Amino acid sequence: MRQEHTQPLEPPSPVEQGDRIQTLGVVAVSLGLVLAVSILDYVTGSEVSVSLLYLIPICYGAWFANRCVGLFVAGISAAAWLGADLLVGHSTLHPLVIFWNTLMIACIFAVIAILLTGLKRAQNKLEATVWQRTVKLREEVSERRLAEEKLRQTNAELQCMQMQLIEAAKMETVGRFAAGVAHEVKNPLMTLSMGTDYFLQRKPSNADEAALLQDMKDSVNRAGNIINLMLDFSKPHPLNLAPEDLNGIVENSLRLIRHLLDKQQIVVVCQLLPDLPKLPLDLTRMEHVLVNLFTNAAQAMPDGGTLTLRTRYMAAQDAPSQVILEVEDTGSGLPAEHQSKVFEPFFTTKPPGQGTGLGLAIVHRIVQIHGGSVTLDNRPEGGARATLKFNL
Ligand SMILES: Nc1ncnc2c1ncn2[C@@H]1O[C@H](COP(=O)(O)OP(=O)(O)OP(=O)(O)O)[C@@H](O)[C@H]1O
Numbered sequence: 001m002r003q004e005h006t007q008p009l010e011p012p013s014p015v016e017q018g019d020r021i022q023t024l025g026v027v028a029v030s031l032g033l034v035l036a037v038s039i040l041d042y043v044t045g046s047e048v049s050v051s052l053l054y055l056i057p058i059c060y061g062a063w064f065a066n067r068c069v070g071l072f073v074a075g076i077s078a079a080a081w082l083g084a085d086l087l088v089g090h091s092t093l094h095p096l097v098i099f100w101n102t103l104m105i106a107c108i109f110a111v112i113a114i115l116l117t118g119l120k121r122a123q124n125k126l127e128a129t130v131w132q133r134t135v136k137l138r139e140e141v142s143e144r145r146l147a148e149e150k151l152r153q154t155n156a157e158l159q160c161m162q163m164q165l166i167e168a169a170k171m172e173t174v175g176r177f178a179a180g181v182a183h184e185v186k187n188p189l190m191t192l193s194m195g196t197d198y199f200l201q202r203k204p205s206n207a208d209e210a211a212l213l214q215d216m217k218d219s220v221n222r223a224g225n226i227i228n229l230m231l232d233f234s235k236p237h238p239l240n241l242a243p244e245d246l247n248g249i250v251e252n253s254l255r256l257i258r259h260l261l262d263k264q265q266i267v268v269v270c271q272l273l274p275d276l277p278k279l280p281l282d283l284t285r286m287e288h289v290l291v292n293l294f295t296n297a298a299q300a301m302p303d304g305g306t307l308t309l310r311t312r313y314m315a316a317q318d319a320p321s322q323v324i325l326e327v328e329d330t331g332s333g334l335p336a337e338h339q340s341k342v343f344e345p346f347f348t349t350k351p352p353g354q355g356t357g358l359g360l361a362i363v364h365r366i367v368q369i370h371g372g373s374v375t376l377d378n379r380p381e382g383g384a385r386a387t388l389k390f391n392l
């Protein structure tokens, strides 16, 4: 059996349909106008100036529809002109003159219709060109804006890198300076420490002398600790890396300063994500980092508060996944002018003798050599938040 494959007829699109209706409307109006002019032509006799009125429907049809409509209306107008002339009747003229005149009129009408549609096409073309240029210009403007935005971003990144380089150079200088001072002070301190030990062993003659010697011993120990911190900051020992569970380190470090937190009536909230991927960490160093951060948080909440410890895992498609630790407190927060300085060595707001200002500098150094990052910001709800990020 033969099967016929007939292509389904596509219905006209709404735009085409709209165009067609508009053309039909123009044709109807033009024909109406031709009829009106022909009646006027017949009533006024063979008045030439009235014949010129036929140009109105011709121009209207040619301009608002198309060339075919213009020519069609021109033909109808010539026929109407002939009809009116025949009805009026010109006894003095040869009958062929009327037909000759009609032919001439038809040609003139047709030329006008053709010229007008040519003009319309030229105008349309010009409008299309202007539109294309406008679109192109708009594209160029948006491309230029994008390029400017990119340039601004690159500039900001460059500035950020420049700041980091300056910061690194500053740290390097401070580190070298601290190492130099520490080495120079370490030997005299050793002598002082041995001296106080010697006098303490010799049994002081009275209680005042014993108390003074003990104060001296404590001060020398404190100075020794600061020197060790300075040395560790300027030239950290190589890391002893092993795959560690960050949650475990958080819990251990918490145990180390539990007494301080209890003493200050600080509530601890642990939001530790279970099954966190293990990270290559130096256990002792990381405990040092966390104890420093917890101590700072506790010191910022002398009248009690809440210490929140949160671990998170952030998987990203086009960047390395990260393990994040947040240490939040409900303390006083950081004044704006201190925010850029807190990681600088020796920056402290504590009274002399109570803080070295090395805590966060060491935290920064240790996290940095682990390949991570640390920031300290204010929380919108009040208090501060330290954020540690480690790439996997
Ligand atoms: N959680 C926090 N809330 C508010 N301010 C903080 C917080 N942590 C640190 N700071 C500010 O940053 C400063 C520097 O802290 P850093 O730990 O380096 O030194 P420190 O605590 O002053 O001294 P040290 O650590 O030797 O006892 C602090 O003096 C304090 O002003």
Ligand SMILES: [Mg+2]
Pocket: 292, 295, 296, 355, 359, 360
């Ligand atoms: Mg501190």
